[in-house]
Amino acid sequence: MLLSLQQAADATGKEKSTISRAIKSGRMSGVKTDKGNYEIDPAELFRVFPPKAEPEENTGQKQHGAPGELASENRELKARVELLGEMVRKIESERDDLRRRLDKEAEERRATQTKLTALLTDQRAKPPRAGFWRRLFGGG
Numbered sequence: 001m002l003l004s005l006q007q008a009a010d011a012t013g014k015e016k017s018t019i020s021r022a023i024k025s026g027r028m029s030g031v032k033t034d035k036g037n038y039e040i041d042p043a044e045l046f047r048v049f050p051p052k053a054e055p056e057e058n059t060g061q062k063q064h065g066a067p068g069e070l071a072s073e074n075r076e077l078k079a080r081v082e083l084l085g086e087m088v089r090k091i092e093s094e095r096d097d098l099r100r101r102l103d104k105e106a107e108e109r110r111a112t113q114t115k116l117t118a119l120l121t122d123q124r125a126k127p128p129r130a131g132f133w134r135r136l137f138g139g140g
Contacts, residue, residue: 002031002039012045013052022048043079051076 023030
């Protein structure tokens with residue numbers, strides 16, 4: 001479920017302009033719809049801005065273990081785990097791509113080095129060869 005800018009502001013207790021600036025600056029991602037509204041993934045939102053704290057009861061103590069609170073916390077944690085999993089997959093993909101590039105460049109470098117070595121060793125000066133008659137009659 002994607003959140004609108006207003007829903008994101010309500011969920012975090014931040015102003016809509018603060019969230020909009022975070023998207024525009026690249027701090028967090030959000031998709032702009034055809035109508036010009038933003039759609040924000042809750043996992044991305046809560047990565048940058050923590051969720052708004054629930055108002056505490058009159059006793060001043062939060063009741064841990066309330067079903068609604070635990071379900072909400074579980075959803076948030078699952079969203080964060082999914083986001084981290086996506087980030088790990090992206091990093092692994094980039095790492096594998098970089099390794100392939102390095103291997104390819106090393107192979108090209110070895111091939112070039114072999115060609116250069118062959119060219120350099122064939123550049124030595126060879127004495128001019130005398131013709132048949134000069135060799136036969138000792139002409140100089």
